[in-house]
Amino acid sequence: MGVERLMPAVVLLAFAVAWAVTRLCCRPGAWLYFLDHPNDRSLHARPTPRTGGVGVMAGVAAAALAVIAAGQAGRALSAALVGALALAALGLADDRAGLSARLRLLVQVLAAGAFLTVGGVAGGWAMAVLLLVGLVWMGNLYNFMDGSDGLAGGMAVFGFGAFAWAAAMGGEAGLAVLCAGIAAAAAGFLCFNFHPARIFMGDVGSVPLGFLAGALGVAGWRAGAWSLWFPLLVFAPFILDATATLLRRALRGEKVWQAHRTHYYQRMVQMGLGHRGTALRAYGLMAGCGAAAVVALTAGFSLQCIIITMCITVHFFVAYRIDRAWRRHRAGESPPP
Secondary structure: HHHHHHHHHHHHHHHHHHHHHHHHHOOOOOOOOOEOOOOOOOOOOEEEEEOHHHHHHHHHHHHHHHHHHHOOHHHHOOOOOOOHHHHHHHHHHHHHHHOHHHHHHHHHHHHHHHHHHHHOOOOOOHHHHHHHHHHHHHHHHHHHHOOOOOHHHHHHHHHHHHHHHHHHOOHHHHHHHHHHHHHHHHHHHHHOOOOOOOOOOHHHHHHHHHHHHHHHHHHHHHHOOOOOOOHHHHHHHHEEEEEEEHHHHHHHHOOOOOOOOHEEEEEEEHHHHHHHHHHHHHHHHHHHHHHHHHHHHHOHHHHHHHHHHHHHHHHHHHHHHHHHHHHHHHHHOOOOO
């Protein structure tokens, strides 16, 4: 079956499954009803269930089964899906009872290593190590960025939507359909997570989505659908916020693995934009990066450099505005950017 016929059915299936399972997880008394209690580092004020990622991953699994049944899944896609489901199981256990950071990191490294081994990596051991670190970092940074209503779900809709668009342009039917299904599953979850959120994603959803962003980005690169800069540009709003925040905290001598409220999106919420205002502004940036990345794929080298430079410049400008507004906010002055 051609990608143009398979994609609508998979999108509807993934959305419906994610919506239905997420709705079940919202019900008090359900087996998957684990509450996230607010603390001094949280942005929410009342206990909220944190297993919405179960709905997301159920939708992803439904899309994956459809792609596999249609014979559109190769070794790389299958390895990415198995790794994501393993990380989802780990995340669910962590959300339920709490696991050690060492165990979580070990499983993340094993999942990334297995994917790279099965999918194959050109460029020798140095490239393999770089990609391994990148995949582990993508899973964790997505988890770090899952702290405001609608943010992580929106990034999945725009990010994997851009992947689906580019993969279809590149003739990679299986990858296109799978990415469209992931975006649809995130949209089904987002119906319950946009402010005011009835449920959070939790580790069961955020870490696997981050891993899939990295793994499918590598899979598309290996298949020739896009260059390696493409997934980095698509997910730049999350990558740059999380990385800049980590480096800043490390330079200040803080414990980078501890929870905090200093990400750019967290500061925007605290300065008065709220969850809804922050999410809508982030959506604009996400959509812009995704569209610019897709346009750049078909451009010449010089125009690609211009587009990438412009996107990076916009991020630096936004970061500068937020930093300046944050200093004024802490000094008791006015308004957010």
